[in-house]
Amino acid sequence: MKYTVKEVKRIFLDYFKNHEHKQIKNSSIIPENVDSLLFINAGMAPIKNVFTGQQIPESKRMCNMQICIRTNDIDSIGDRHHLSSFCMLGSWSVGDYFKEDAIRFATDLLTNHFNIPIEKLYATAFSGDEKRGIPADTDSEIYWKKVGFKDNQIVKCGFEDNFWRMGDGESPCGPCTEVFYDTGAEHGKSYEESGYFDDKKRYIEIWNAGVFMQYLQKEDGTYTNLPFNSVDTGSGLERLVMTLNGFDSVYETEVYKPILEFVAQNAKTPNTQSLRIIADHIKTSVLILNAGIEPSNAKRGYVLRRLLRRAIRHIRTIGAEPSLILEVAKRTIDNLIECDIAPDWNFSKEEIVAKIMQENDKFSKLLGNGLKEFNNFISREENIESGELKPELVFKLYDTFGFPFEMTRELAEENNIKVNEEEFNKLFEKHKEVSKGDIGKVFKCGLAETNEITTKLHTATHLLQAGLKKVLGDHVSQKGSNITDERLRFDFNFERKMTPEEIKAVEDFVNDVISKNVQVVKEEMSYEDAQKSGALGLFANKYGDVVSVYTIGEYSKEICGGPHAENTGDLGKFKIAKEESSSAGVRRIKGILN
Numbered sequence: 001m002k003y004t005v006k007e008v009k010r011i012f013l014d015y016f017k018n019h020e021h022k023q024i025k026n027s028s029i030i031p032e033n034v035d036s037l038l039f040i041n042a043g044m045a046p047i048k049n050v051f052t053g054q055q056i057p058e059s060k061r062m063c064n065m066q067i068c069i070r071t072n073d074i075d076s077i078g079d080r081h082h083l084s085s086f087c088m089l090g091s092w093s094v095g096d097y098f099k100e101d102a103i104r105f106a107t108d109l110l111t112n113h114f115n116i117p118i119e120k121l122y123a124t125a126f127s128g129d130e131k132r133g134i135p136a137d138t139d140s141e142i143y144w145k146k147v148g149f150k151d152n153q154i155v156k157c158g159f160e161d162n163f164w165r166m167g168d169g170e171s172p173c174g175p176c177t178e179v180f181y182d183t184g185a186e187h188g189k190s191y192e193e194s195g196y197f198d199d200k201k202r203y204i205e206i207w208n209a210g211v212f213m214q215y216l217q218k219e220d221g222t223y224t225n226l227p228f229n230s231v232d233t234g235s236g237l238e239r240l241v242m243t244l245n246g247f248d249s250v251y252e253t254e255v256y257k258p259i260l261e262f263v264a265q266n267a268k269t270p271n272t273q274s275l276r277i278i279a280d281h282i283k284t285s286v287l288i289l290n291a292g293i294e295p296s297n298a299k300r301g302y303v304l305r306r307l308l309r310r311a312i313r314h315i316r317t318i319g320a321e322p323s324l325i326l327e328v329a330k331r332t333i334d335n336l337i338e339c340d341i342a343p344d345w346n347f348s349k350e351e352i353v354a355k356i357m358q359e360n361d362k363f364s365k366l367l368g369n370g371l372k373e374f375n376n377f378i379s380r381e382e383n384i385e386s387g388e389l390k391p392e393l394v395f396k397l398y399d400t401f402g403f404p405f406e407m408t409r410e411l412a413e414e415n416n417i418k419v420n421e422e423e424f425n426k427l428f429e430k431h432k433e434v435s436k437g438d439i440g441k442v443f444k445c446g447l448a449e450t451n452e453i454t455t456k457l458h459t460a461t462h463l464l465q466a467g468l469k470k471v472l473g474d475h476v477s478q479k480g481s482n483i484t485d486e487r488l489r490f491d492f493n494f495e496r497k498m499t500p501e502e503i504k505a506v507e508d509f510v511n512d513v514i515s516k517n518v519q520v521v522k523e524e525m526s527y528e529d530a531q532k533s534g535a536l537g538l539f540a541n542k543y544g545d546v547v548s549v550y551t552i553g554e555y556s557k558e559i560c561g562g563p564h565a566e567n568t569g570d571l572g573k574f575k576i577a578k579e580e581s582s583s584a585g586v587r588r589i590k591g592i593l594n
Contacts, residue, residue: 003114003244005254005339009237012089013063015109021091022059026066026343028578029085030291030300038300039069039288042166043090044211044232050094051172051213051230060096065089065237067343069284071303074310075406077280078273080249081204084307085284087237087341095228099177099212100143102231106179106209107147114244118148120182122191122203126163126175127156134163134223137175137212144177155197164211164232170219172226176211180204181243206243207235237341251276255339259283259332268319275318281311282328282356283336289352290343292577292592293486295359296453301486306404308359312367313407322364329353346577351594363402370401374408378415387416391423398424456593457488459520459552459565460510460574464490464591465536466556467509471502477536479586487577487592494587498579510574517569518553525549527559535559 013023027046031037040046043066049055066088076082093102103123110116123144128136136156144154165173180203182190188202197203213230215223238250247253251260259279264270288304295305308325315324333349336342377383377393384390389412397403409419461481468476472494480491498506527547530537535549537559550564551557565571573594582588 003241005237005241005341008114008241008244009065009087009089009340011113012109012235012237012240013065015113016061016063016091016105019061019105021061021063024058024062024064026064028291029067029069029287029343030293037166038071038303040066041068041070042066043068043088043234044092045166047092048166048171050092051226051232052216053227057092057094060094061092062094063089063091065341067287067341069287069303074303074306075410078276081239081242083236083238083250084280085287086239089235089237089240091231091233093231095230098229098231099137099139099210100146102210102212102233103140103143103177104147106207106233107149110179110207114240116181116244119153121149122153122155122180122182122197123149123209124155124157124162124176124178124180124197126177127158129159129163132159132223134159134175134215137162137177140175140177140210140212152192155191157197164208165217168221169217171217172213172215172230173217173223174212174214176208178205179207179209181206183243204239204243206240207233209233249276251279255283255335255341256280258335259328262331263318263320263324263328266320266324270318274314277314278311278318278325278328279332281307282325283332285311285356286329286332286336286352287343289355290346292346292575292590294355294453294592296485298485302404305359306406308356309363309367309402309404310407310410312360312363316367316371322360325360326353326357329356347575355594366401370397370403371411373397373401374403374411378412378417384417388418388420391420391427394419394424395427398428451485453485453593454483455563456565456571457483457485457591458562459568460571460591460593461488461490462550462552462556462558462560462564463510463513463568463574464488464506464589465492465558466513466552467506468492468494470509471505472498479582487590490589490591491582491586492589493585495585497581498587503576503579507574507576513552513555514568514571514574516553517567518555519567520564521551522564523549523551530559533557 017023027040029040031040031045037045043064047057050057067085068088069085073082074084077084110121111118125140126137128134141154162176164176165171180199183202183204188198191197199205211232213226213232216226217223238253238255241253242250250256256279260275263275263278285304285307288300293300293304295301295308312325315322330349330353333352374397377389383393394405394408397408398405405421405424412419465478476492476494478490478492482489524546530547530549533549535557547559548561549557550560552568571593574591575594576589576591578590580588
């Protein structure tokens with residue numbers, strides 16, 4: 001039987017729904033309540049707080065398919081099964097069933113519904129960690145044997161492999177038990193023959209059948225018991241489809257195969273690694289762009305820029321036209337929909353492709369000269385010291401030609417040359433200090449940092465507040481804001497969800513003012529005079545004797561200490577990416593500028 005992506009997704013979710021699990025919605029890839037994550041990297045991340053009792057779950061039993069992004073896997077893209085974005089099939093028990101039922105469900109689903117012979121499956125169990133005071137998970141060993149696993153099909157693993165935690169910060173965590181599929185002797189010796197469990201080639205993980213949430217990891221690295229026990233499971237959809245069909249790699253699934261074939265047809269010198277990198281990176285870029293993230297040199301925007309620029313370089317490597325990236329993006333969007341693994345679209349296909357085109361145009365002009373400069377650097381003996389390219393040259397490729405550090409490292413490795421990331425980072429920090437002076441600190445008005453992007457977004461919040469007052473009523477006022485170089489977040493008092501018509505009316509108001517190229521005028525005056533002039537002020541008891549008042553024509557007048565654009569025409573197009581509840585009686589808008 002050939003398993004399609006749609007079919008595997010349906011079988012998994014139907015199985016758990018038939019066992020009283022409620023299917024919950026796929027969340028945004030941008031974490032809402034997990035500050036330590038750039039992107040959602042696991043199915044449980046959006047519902048992290050239900051395991052600590054801080055949030056009431058939709059049901060004690062849940063399941064879903066969650067789109068995830070894992071940035072630590074980018075350098076591994078091109079092998080059989082690593083992806084920078086993937087779909088996680090997951091199921092959860094929150095204070096309900098625990099280890100025995102989780103293992104029973106896993107075995108039943110894999111052997112009776114996906115028809116995998118039990119002798120092809122191996123399970124891992126946590127061996128304990130005396131230093132951290134965490135005992136071995138002997139219960140899981142017992143339950144695996146109870147459902148038919150033999151002793152040599154159960155592998156004991158330590159903390160790094162079989163104790164799951166979200167990161168180094170405070171989070172629910174616990175021992176886990178993973179299920180591996182034996183891909184056969186052609187991929188290496190068996191566990192029984194070698195005594196080594198080869199989880200890189202021969203044995204492929206297809207399901208973390210149970211993270212047993214028993215502990216809370218504290219900030220200081222200690223562990224305490226959670227108020228109740230829970231189960232978190234996760235299976236990569238693409239990898240499961242690969243396994244069920246006997247494919248050699250995830251790139252043979254219909255998520256990637258048609259894209260790879262199209263790229264190969266349009267390449268003069270195709271190679272497997274480049275084709276896979278292009279298909280993977282453009283898919284992940286589409287997902288990040290759809291979440292409202294713009295290419296930049298910081299945080300999520302940097303990941304996006306790195307992915308796009310790496311894809312652009314590999315398009316050049318295979319001898320394809322630079323514009324190929326646009327057609328690949330279009331086909332990727334269509335294919336996500338066809339496979340039934342698309343996100344909720346915040347932007348149209350045309351809007352997403354236009355963003356890719358901007359980055360492609362920007363980088364393609366630099367790429368040729370940058371590659372020429374790189375080759376020139378490595379051809380001179382004086383530029384290589386102890387097999388390492390001088391850090392100042394690595395930084396020049398970044399600063400002058402827009403090469404992400406990782407791209408230069410990859411190019412260097414292809415030529416058996418090393419680069420020093422620590423020294424690069426020192427040069428980068430020095431560059432920031434020189435160019436920004438003291439403005440790397442947290443600023444007033446909700447700005448995490450001050451740069452051209454955040455300045456424009458901050459100016460847009462003034463227009464947003466004016467638009468909300470016009471559309472929803474003058475009683476609406478700001479309750480807080482946060483601005484990064486990726487988006488603005490604006491909280492305001494309002495008792496209900498905004499209608500689509502109201503959202504559009506506010507967007508139209510902001511964009512109308514932008515289109516009129518209105519000057520942003522700054523005046524300094526006493527707080528009393530500012531009040532008399534009608535200027536809005538959020539912090540009445542926090543202003544000094546003299547305040548700055550920013551006026552945008554007849555549309556906005558606010559007391560503010562943050563940086564502003566000089567003209568609304570500099571802002572670009574404004575879009576409300578999301579409108580949601582923040583707290584009782586307070587709504588939250590996330591907006592971006594195109």
